Amino acid sequence: MASTLWRPLAVWLLTLLACLVFLPARAGVMDGASMKQAFPLPLVVGEKDKALPVWPIYKQEATETILVGYAFESIDLAPLPGFSGVPVNLLVLLDAQGGFRDVRVLSQHEPVFLDGLGPEPLEKFVAQYKGLNLKQHVKIDSRAKSAGQDASANVIIDGVAKATASVRIVNQSLMSSALAVARAKMGFAEGRDPSLIGRIREDVFEPLDFNALQRAELVTRQTLRNRDVEAAFAGSVGEGQDEEARRNPGGLFTEWMVLHLNVPTVGRNILTEKGWRYLKTWIEPGDHAFLVATRGRYSFVGEDYQGGAVPTRLTLSQGGLPIELRDLDVDDKIRLPEDWRGADVHWKVFKVISQASLDPTQPMKFALSVTREKGLILPEKVRKEFEMEIQLPEDYAIPSGNEQQSWKTSWTGRKLDLSVLAVGLALLTVMLARPAWLVRDERRMRWVRNAYLLYTLGFIGWFAQGQLSIVNLTGILQAIVNGRSLGFLLYDPMTVLLWGYAALTFFVWGRGTFCGWLCPFGALQDLISQLAGYLGVYKKWKRRAVPRVWDRRLKGVKYVVLAVIVALALIPGSNLVDSAVEVEPFKTAITLAFVRSWPFVVWAVAMVLLSVFVYKGYCRYLCPLGATMAILGRARLLRWIxxxxxxxxxxxxxxxxxxxxxxxxxxxxxxxxxxxxxxxxxxxxxxxxxxxxxxxxxxxxxxxxxxxxxxx
Structure with missing residues (x-):
């Protein structure tokens, strides 16, 4: 039956998918009445914006109506699918300065937050955004002790240990939707999504002298004469306060320049080889280093400047957002022109940390400020800024792309886990491709296989949370039906790597590689069966093979289970699939390690105990993921046994x-x-x-x- 079901099933699935794929995506659920209920008096909900799905929120103070901020649903502006294929929908109130006044969960279909951990951890997670600001860079850490604000304008919030990928998707959806509102309504007109930034090309280097660097537009310079500065202060209390400028209007006030040292063609030509290596050890991925130099009677380094502090005369901004500069102590000889080596020349290297999300492909504005004052006891001060725009030539940077999402932090943060998994997969490949050594000794084979099953259960399953699931399939189907990107898959690197390996092995060995070696729940069943034998269970209750006729019939049940789940996943607006996927005990036994409400634990334990008497009964007869693997495994090219x-x-x-x-x-x-x-x-x-x-x-x-x- 299993061998004849797959063809009509595949045709049925593709037909149903074709019928539903162009259905409209779901949108927000809030109307005027529900908004007023969410934000009651003394707040006043204005009319919904016609151009952008946001609601202005006001507050009446005496006779004045003050704008508090804008309320919106994240699903309207950044519908990033979760692992069910349906976005988490958040209700957000963003104040006029870009601060989060309120963040609530309106709806979510994340498997781990439904009947797993429950909705409370997600609600506690989003509550942490209250009081934060878009100008801060939010970092998620599942270790509660690290939560809080660090020394800069960045903030760390507590994640959810067993739902790291899900909360990263929620964070991305919240920040992206909030930035969309900030760009349109709050003057963040050029502000960019911190996760959508370009990067420096590390593979481009050409030995150039300083003049050649200038011709390549890699040096940005500005010359200010005394008259230029005096003109800026005209009409203010600072006018005429500079005696030197009055005596010599054409004299040099200052000349300053900025070079982007991350660019190899700049850094390796300006610094010595020793200085370049030193710089590379001090800048992390995403960090940026700039050389700022001045000559003349005015320097960016003030008399009260202290090393390691934020410079008061020099600022950097991008897209209207300020970016913090910190000096980096680089003890090196800078290769500047001969006329830049006098006593009036000052230079420093400044670092921008990765959390600032500086985009090297977009214009950057450096500003040198000059302050003048008038009066002795209570002097009146006025400050003027002289801006210089930096634009890196296209040949030296890679522009951002729609697929360059904040999922990258999920990968970089799990380098060790992914390395251990890669080593395990490489070892498995060698064992399966060259099995002679393994199968030659029955005892050796038993020990090696059991050791690998323990690795699969302990590391891939319980520790690294790499259990593949039918939820992966339903999430993809629902994302396609609703016309959404599949980028959400990238937030779980363990799953991506395991699915990629399974896909490759479909062509070589079929479904057995995953189901027999890499499925944590399958490993749990196998090990429990062996433990039962060791404890003498089979001496009292002998395990018998299912009669062949019934075995064939029962193996077809998993295809029916798969068909039902897929059909429910393709029904727009239906939540039934969230319940149907619970036929899988994976979330209970592996993701949550049996810490769950009793009906789910009973089901998971029953499926494990079933394997004691009917070897891997769940895998063979009920598992919808196994049915998927069997269908995809028909791509096998070899009869390798x-x-x-x-x-x-x-x-x-x-x-x-x-x-x-x-x-x-x-x-x-x-x-x-x-x-x-x-x-x-x-x-x-x-x-x-x-x-x-x-x-x-x-x-x-x-x-x-x-x-x-x-x-x-």
């Missing part, structure tokens, strides 16, 4: 030993149901277990029986 002419006619050793009942009486392997345990491979190569080899060694022959006799 060795067979002899005697296999099935007359020898039945492998078939009787196959706990998965994946070998036909005629000896053929049903690769759609094979879990790649390699027991039959070990038997095939053993002259003490393989009947044909035993007979050949003893000079005997095995009597041939008909298929009907063998099945009987």
């Amino acid at each position: 060795p067979r002899r002419v005697e296999c099935g006619q007359p020898c039945q050793t492998c078939r009787h030993r196959c706990a998965y009942q994946a070998i036909e009486p005629q000896g053929q392997i049903d690769y759609n149901e094979c879990f790649q345990c390699m027991d039959c491979v070990a038997i095939h190569d053993s002259d003490t277990r393989c009947a044909p080899l035993i007979s050949a060694r003893k000079g005997q022959t095995i009597p041939i029986r008909t298929i009907k006799e063998q099945v009987a």
Whole structure:
């Protein structure tokens, strides 16, 4: 039945998908009445904006109506799908300065926050945004002790340990939607999403002298004469306060220049090789370093300047947002022109940290401020800024793209986990591609396989949270149906890497590589079955094979389960799929380690205990993910399990030993149901277990029986 179901099922799924894929995406749910209920008096809800789905919120003070901020739903502005394929919808109140006045969860379909951890952790997570500002860079850390504000304008909020990827998606949706409102309504007209930034090209370098750097537009300079500065103060209390300017209007006030040292063509030509290596050790990915130099009677370094502090005379901004500069102590000889080596020359290297999200492909404005004052006791001060715009040439930077999302932090933050997984997958590939050493010794094979199953259960499952799930499939389908990007998948790097490896092995070995070796819940069932044998359970209750006729029928049930789940996932606006996917005990047993409400724990424990008496009964008969793997596994190009002419006619050793009942009486392997345990491979190569080899060694022959006799 399993072998005949997949073709009509695939046609049915594709037809249904084609019918539904162009249905409109779901939008916000709030209307005027519900907004007034959410923000009651003394707040006043204005009319919904016609151009942007936001609601102005006012407050009446005496006879004056004051704008408090703007309320909006994140799903209207940044509908980033979660792992169910449906975006989390947040109600946000953003004040007129870009601060979060209120953040609430309106709806969510994240599997881990439904019946897993429950909705409370997500509600507590979004509540942390109250009081924060868009000008701060928010970093998520699941370690509660690290939460709080650090020394700069950045802030760390507490994540949710078992839902790291989900809360990163929520953060991205919240920040992206809030920035959209800030850009349109609050003067952040050129502000950019911090996760959508370009980067410096590290592979471009050309040895150039200073003049060549200027011709390449890699040096930005500005000359200010005394008359220029005096003109800026005209009409203010600062006018005429500079005696030197009055005596010599054409004299040099200051000349200043800025160079972007991250650019290899700049940094390696301006710094010595030693200085370049030193700089690279002090700037992290996303950090930027600038050389600022002045000559003349006015310097960016004031008399009260202290090393390590924020300069008072020099500022940097991008898109209307201020960016903090900190000096970086670089003890090196700077290669400046000869006329930039006098006593009036000052230079420093300033660092911009990655959390500032500076985009090197966009214009940057450096400003040198000059302050004048008038009066002795209570002097009146006035300050003027002289701006210089920096624009890096296109050849030296890679512009941002729509796919360059904040998911990158999910990958960089899990480098160690991904490395351990990569090593494990490489080891598994070697074992499966060259199994001779492994299957040669039955005891060795048992120990190696069990060790790998423990790695799968302990590291991939419970520690790294890498359990693949049918939720991955329903999330993709719902995202497609609603016309949304599949970028949400990138927020869970373990899942991406495992799916990528499984996809590749479909072409080589079929479904068995994942189901037999990399599924944490499958590993749990296997290990529990072995433990039951060790404890003597089978001495009292013998595990029996399911009759072949019923085995075939039951193996078709998982395809029906899959079809039902897929159908529910494709119904617009339906939440039934959230309940249907609970047929999988993975979330209970692996993601939440059985810490969940009792009905789910009972189901998960029942499925584990089922494997004690019916070997991997859940995997073989009920698992919708297993059905998906079996369908996709039909891309297999090899019949990799060795067979002899005697296999099935007359020898039945492998078939009787196959706990998965994946070998036909005629000896053929049903690769759609094979879990790649390699027991039959070990038997095939053993002259003490393989009947044909035993007979050949003893000079005997095995009597041939008909298929009907063998099945009987």
